[in-house]
Amino acid sequence: xxxxxxxxxxxxxxxxxxxxxxxxxxxxxxxxxxxxxxxxxxxxxxxxxxxxxxxxxxxxxxxxxxxxxxxxxxxxxxxxxxxxxxxxxxxxxxxxxxxxxxxxxxxxxxxxxxxxxxxxxxxxxxxxxxxxxxxxxxxx
Numbered sequence: 001x002x003x004x005x006x007x008x009x010x011x012x013x014x015x016x017x018x019x020x021x022x023x024x025x026x027x028x029x030x031x032x033x034x035x036x037x038x039x040x041x042x043x044x045x046x047x048x049x050x051x052x053x054x055x056x057x058x059x060x061x062x063x064x065x066x067x068x069x070x071x072x073x074x075x076x077x078x079x080x081x082x083x084x085x086x087x088x089x090x091x092x093x094x095x096x097x098x099x100x101x102x103x104x105x106x107x108x109x110x111x112x113x114x115x116x117x118x119x120x121x122x123x124x125x126x127x128x129x130x131x132x133x134x135x136x137x138x139x140x
Contacts, residue, residue, distance in 0.1 A: 003043045004075070008036050012044065013079050016072065021065040041066055049075070081111040 003009060011030035020026055027037045044050050049072035052064040080100050087096035100109045113121040130137070 003047055004049075006040070008032050008040050009044060010079065010082070012037065012040050013049070013072070013075060014083070016050070016066070016068050017076055017079060021067060023063070023066070026066070044072070048072075077111050080109075084111050 004013065008030070011032060012026050015026055015029050018029075020029055023034075023037060023041065026032075026041065027034050030037070032040075041050065045052060045066065048069055050066040051069055053067055054062050055065050056062045083096070083098070083100070087099070090096075100111075101107060102109060113123075113126060115121065
């Protein structure tokens with residue numbers, strides 16, 4: 001949470017999920033300063049959410065684009081769950097300005113808890129249990 005819990009980090013991640021890869025586009029679309037974008041992209045890259053890949057437009061210097069790694073892409077449910085919550089609880093009746101839909105069908109996508117086999121769950125269906133070393137400590 002120290003790195004991804006900041007507003008600017010969440011905006012950069014959101015923009016990456018929308019397809020943004022270039023520094024200037026992150027600053028423009030997220031409406032944050034170049035200095036903050038530089039700091040956040042470095043932090044997000046250092047923890048393995050992005051990789052830097054060089055590119056060069058004709059007649060220009062080499063620059064870098066930022067591509068989500070598998071680790072970064074795995075944050076998609078968390079980021080879109082926050083968007084889904086905001087659309088439901090903070091926006092007007094018609095929801096927020098953007099909706100997440102399946103590309104091929106346009107069917108709305110719903111983010112929520114489900115089992116590994118795909119069964120949807122409610123809060124009352126969930127249990128939190130110790131895992132690994134934590135479980136060993138509980139049994140000592």
